Amino acid sequence: MTTGTTDFNLMNIEQRTGYWREHMRAGSIFEAELTALSECGEEDEAKKAELNDRFYKELSFGTAGLRGKIGAGSNRMNFHTVGRAAQGIADYINSCGKDAAAKGVVIAHDPRHFSKEFSLLTAHIFAKNGIKAYIFSDMRPTPELAYIIRLLGTVSGVNITASHNPREYNGFKAYWEDGCQVSSKVADGMTECIFNLDYFSHKTSDIIDAFASGKTIGAEDEALITVLGPEYDEKYLQAIESLAIHAGDDLDLSIPLVYTPLNGAGSIPFSRMLKDRGFSNWHIVEEQKDPDPDFTTVGYPNPEAPAAFKMSEELGRKVGAELIMATDPDADRFAIELLGEDGEYVPLNGNQTGYILVNYILEGMKDAGTLPDNGAMVKSIVTSTMSSRMAEAYGVNMYESLTGFKNICGQIPFLEENKKKYLFGYEESVGYAACPDIRDKDGISAGMLVAEAAAYYRKKGKTLWQVLMGLYEKYGYYAEDEPNLILEGEAGAARISRMMEQIRKNPPSEVAGKKVLKVLDYKDGYFYDGKDEDILKNTKSIAPIPGTNALRFFLEEEGDNAGASGGDPDTWFAIRPSGTEPKIKFYFYTRQSSREDALETNKRIREDILSVIESVE
Numbered sequence: 001m002t003t004g005t006t007d008f009n010l011m012n013i014e015q016r017t018g019y020w021r022e023h024m025r026a027g028s029i030f031e032a033e034l035t036a037l038s039e040c041g042e043e044d045e046a047k048k049a050e051l052n053d054r055f056y057k058e059l060s061f062g063t064a065g066l067r068g069k070i071g072a073g074s075n076r077m078n079f080h081t082v083g084r085a086a087q088g089i090a091d092y093i094n095s096c097g098k099d100a101a102a103k104g105v106v107i108a109h110d111p112r113h114f115s116k117e118f119s120l121l122t123a124h125i126f127a128k129n130g131i132k133a134y135i136f137s138d139m140r141p142t143p144e145l146a147y148i149i150r151l152l153g154t155v156s157g158v159n160i161t162a163s164h165n166p167r168e169y170n171g172f173k174a175y176w177e178d179g180c181q182v183s184s185k186v187a188d189g190m191t192e193c194i195f196n197l198d199y200f201s202h203k204t205s206d207i208i209d210a211f212a213s214g215k216t217i218g219a220e221d222e223a224l225i226t227v228l229g230p231e232y233d234e235k236y237l238q239a240i241e242s243l244a245i246h247a248g249d250d251l252d253l254s255i256p257l258v259y260t261p262l263n264g265a266g267s268i269p270f271s272r273m274l275k276d277r278g279f280s281n282w283h284i285v286e287e288q289k290d291p292d293p294d295f296t297t298v299g300y301p302n303p304e305a306p307a308a309f310k311m312s313e314e315l316g317r318k319v320g321a322e323l324i325m326a327t328d329p330d331a332d333r334f335a336i337e338l339l340g341e342d343g344e345y346v347p348l349n350g351n352q353t354g355y356i357l358v359n360y361i362l363e364g365m366k367d368a369g370t371l372p373d374n375g376a377m378v379k380s381i382v383t384s385t386m387s388s389r390m391a392e393a394y395g396v397n398m399y400e401s402l403t404g405f406k407n408i409c410g411q412i413p414f415l416e417e418n419k420k421k422y423l424f425g426y427e428e429s430v431g432y433a434a435c436p437d438i439r440d441k442d443g444i445s446a447g448m449l450v451a452e453a454a455a456y457y458r459k460k461g462k463t464l465w466q467v468l469m470g471l472y473e474k475y476g477y478y479a480e481d482e483p484n485l486i487l488e489g490e491a492g493a494a495r496i497s498r499m500m501e502q503i504r505k506n507p508p509s510e511v512a513g514k515k516v517l518k519v520l521d522y523k524d525g526y527f528y529d530g531k532d533e534d535i536l537k538n539t540k541s542i543a544p545i546p547g548t549n550a551l552r553f554f555l556e557e558e559g560d561n562a563g564a565s566g567g568d569p570d571t572w573f574a575i576r577p578s579g580t581e582p583k584i585k586f587y588f589y590t591r592q593s594s595r596e597d598a599l600e601t602n603k604r605i606r607e608d609i610l611s612v613i614e615s616v617e
Contacts, residue, residue: 088194
């Protein structure tokens with residue numbers, strides 16, 4: 001890890017800590033906490049472990065940018081790590097020529113601690129480097145940033161957000177001119193520029209020191225910084241509302257709904273969208289309506305976690321809501337709960353919400369006569385193949401990409417080159433992209449389409465729960481399960497590495513009594529156009545799949561489930577370490593003759609695999 005003239009590889013933890021203490025300006029916001037940790041005795045193992053975690057590495061700048069806990073240290077989000085990243089990206093943009101700098105950068109932020117300060121710091125660093133910076137007056141959803149990049153034609157974008165992570169975290173998410181998160185190639189170029197810099201001595205160190213000492217430098221103090229007006233919010237909402245499948249008398253707009261933004265950026269645009277579409281009986285969770293960087297009422301603001309719906313369910317029972325919706329703090333993720341047949345709320349996983357959306361879009365387009373002959377959808381490699389069967393039934397190709405919407409939406413140019421019409425993209429981790437001009441997952445547009453679907457089917461005398469059960473009956477009884485193991489710190493990262501190494505060296509030949517038919521190892525990537533019979537049809541892609549640290553195991557199927565759609569098994573599982581969080585993720589999918597059998601089979605497969613993985617020390 002070379003940082004300017006300082007090689008961190010040659011330093012131990014004590015030396016790295018001393019380097020930061022020596023160079024942090026007196027009065028810096030994080031100086032006191034670093035001093036307190038540094039002055040621990042030999043017997044204070046907890047403080048020593050904390051220092052090690054803060055300095056055993058530098059925050060990596062991957063294709064999702066930076067993400068980490070807030071605090072002092074090279075492995076933390078602070079003014080020095082954020083400032084160095086901003087300066088490195090400025091150097092990269094300027095290396096792309098004068099036109100790139102003139103196009104400028106859009107910067108947004110979420111409600112987290114230091115998000116606004118980090119966004120202003122980034123804007124001032126870009127401006128000092130001669131790069132025009134566009135900022136918002138307050139927090140905005142991540143998908144709005146992605147949309148505005150393309151609308152303004154900027155060269156890049158930055159969002160200060162840690163998405164759905166706990167309150168201790170923040171992040172620095174980088175985008176490129178296509179409106180997607182930066183590709184591996186661009187990220188590599190940015191990384192090289194960032195790691196050529198010292199944390200404390202470079203072109204904009206004075207600006208970083210000022211912010212680190214608590215000084216606020218407003219946008220009005222710099223001519224190259226422009227604050228975007230409300231007309232840009234309007235354009236974003238117009239793009240979303242143009243996605244409507246049905247309207248007017250086709251919908252029962254009196255359907256009772258509940259929405260929670262989980263104290264994040266979705267509150268205003270989601271509410272505005274519901275009003276614009278004419279919903280008359282929707283309710284917002286008041287305690288979670290306004291920004292709260294501590295997420296006091298929810299703790300872990302991840303809509304994937306059913307616990308995040310506790311207050312929403314309480315309100316839902318009071319108002320008789322048929323549908324509860326939630327977005328995460330930067331409003332790119334979206335999850336729902338439905339009123340089940342027993343009167344209780346049932347949380348849907350991301351695959352199930354995806355089934356509803358895929359069906360609603362395809363069915364609606366077919367009924368309206370607008371379903372194109374060249375329609376295409378995109379899902380991630382770890383998302384259920386049930387939606388592939390659904391798309392196939394409508395004559396639509398379902399292509400695969402790596403996880404993340406830089407990959408899913410990154411397929412759009414390839415689809416266009418191959419005369420395909422992009423209709424929808426999604427992944428199991430409650431991310432959905434319905435608009436080709438918003439090249440990221442978007443909780444606001446997903447919310448509009450799900451609310452619209454609920455109102456449409458209600459007019460026909462159905463609930464979304466009945467629709468989902470009908471889809472299982474039509475396409476097969478699938479089960480979906482996506483557990484993960486959280487393993488933090490240096491020791492956790494090393495154990496995850498050993499887990500992946502172990503299963504690669506000793507892949508199972510049988511799981512829960514089912515033979516493993518094929519293993520796909522994505523470490524070298526692949527490309528499949530549907531012609532090579534040696535690779536399963538499930539893996540069809542429109543563009544080459546880059547290498548990634550993931551494994552996928554396809555299992556045999558029996559009886560009525562054998563030979564579904566040309567013999568491709570829909571019973572499979574995948575394993576991959578997260579690229580942004582300290583966890584290893586698992587994905588289990590099964591298709592059986594009943595939902596109960598599918599759930600039971602999936603459970604046995606999960607138990608077999610997790611017992612093997614967890615035995616790795």
